[in-house]
Amino acid sequence: MAEGFKIEQNHGKSRVRVARVWRRVAGSGHVIVEWNVGVSLFSDCLHSYTSADNSAIVATDSMKNTVYAKAKECTEVMSMESFAVLLGRHFTSYYPQVTAAVINIVEKPWERVAVDGQPHSHGFKLGSEKHTTEVRVEKYGTLSVTSGIEGLALLKTTQSGFEGFVRDRFTLLPETRERMVATEVTAAWRYPFADVSDIPAKPFCFTQRYLDVKKVLADTFFGSPLEGVYSPSVQNTLYLMAKAVLNRFPDIASVKLRMPNLHFLPVNLSSKDNPNMVKFADDVYMPTDEPHGTIEATVSRTMSRL
Numbered sequence: 001m002a003e004g005f006k007i008e009q010n011h012g013k014s015r016v017r018v019a020r021v022w023r024r025v026a027g028s029g030h031v032i033v034e035w036n037v038g039v040s041l042f043s044d045c046l047h048s049y050t051s052a053d054n055s056a057i058v059a060t061d062s063m064k065n066t067v068y069a070k071a072k073e074c075t076e077v078m079s080m081e082s083f084a085v086l087l088g089r090h091f092t093s094y095y096p097q098v099t100a101a102v103i104n105i106v107e108k109p110w111e112r113v114a115v116d117g118q119p120h121s122h123g124f125k126l127g128s129e130k131h132t133t134e135v136r137v138e139k140y141g142t143l144s145v146t147s148g149i150e151g152l153a154l155l156k157t158t159q160s161g162f163e164g165f166v167r168d169r170f171t172l173l174p175e176t177r178e179r180m181v182a183t184e185v186t187a188a189w190r191y192p193f194a195d196v197s198d199i200p201a202k203p204f205c206f207t208q209r210y211l212d213v214k215k216v217l218a219d220t221f222f223g224s225p226l227e228g229v230y231s232p233s234v235q236n237t238l239y240l241m242a243k244a245v246l247n248r249f250p251d252i253a254s255v256k257l258r259m260p261n262l263h264f265l266p267v268n269l270s271s272k273d274n275p276n277m278v279k280f281a282d283d284v285y286m287p288t289d290e291p292h293g294t295i296e297a298t299v300s301r302t303m304s305r306l
């Protein structure tokens with residue numbers, strides 16, 4: 001309480017861009033990660049707001065420097081989730097007034113290239129979808145770790161339809177069992193580690209888990225290579241994708257998926273003089289992402305402590 005007002009505050013540094021290269025990694029050549037780091041500290045520095053007393057403020061410039069200093073100290077290849085936990089632990093233990101730290105990281109998808117079928121020791125190209133994480137560390141070790149994917153663009157040219165929805169005087173959309181479906185998945189899943197001491201001693205391979213979850217999501221969206229799998233709605237496909245992740249990975253407590261429905265509109269062009277210029281026959285579409293449907297849901301285990 002300050003002067004009869006309640007104030008909730010935090011401060012931090014956003015978009016701290018750091019790249020870390022590990023040069024001596026047995027068997028794989030150089031390893032590079034490029035991270036965009038956000039730090040938010042929850043600390044007892046009320047007097048800086050109410051009385052212009054900055055004596056408790058950790059400068060956001062120091063937070064930025066800490067990101068680089070800790071990256072330097074990481075002499076072994078590390079996932080960004082582990083790096084976020086390390087940063088959060090540092091800020092909450094090093095500064096008495098800091099009660100909690102939230103660290104967000106987005107990784108730029110540099111992928112090792114292959115030349116003549118052979119993985120290159122130090123050459124990388126940019127991929128598309130991004131790996132994300134948000135870690136919250138409380139002073140005495142309470143932890144929450146989520147990981148995610150941003151921008152996973154998926155498309156099927158068939159095996160999708162949409163029928164049986166509400167029809168009223170505003171409805172024009174025809175029912176169909178044949179349409180394209182395209183989306184750009186944003187996913188976030190939560191790990192069950194509730195305390196820093198729960199994280200396995202051998203660095204848990206968050207990076208491998210990210211790749212595995214991405215594969216389960218995409219495989220469920222597409223179905224088998226020849227027949228595929230019929231999608232009666234983005235909603236149902238989203239649910240099956242989330243369920244597949246929870247069934248495959250018992251240590252993931254919940255999954256949130258956001259799947260915009262990026263429309264491919266049938267093209268029919270005609271005029272009085274040219275009534276059949278382009279008649280749609282499941283062949284020519286107008287791709288559009290504005291406006292788009294927005295379908296999102298969080299699926300969790302009923303017995304989880306979420």
Ligand SMILES: O=c1[nH]c(=O)c2[nH]c(=O)[nH]c2[nH]1
Binds near residue numbers: 162232233261
């Ligand atoms: O899979 C879909 N879900 C919807 O909610 C919806 N709404 C719409 O117009 N088309 C679709 N498709």
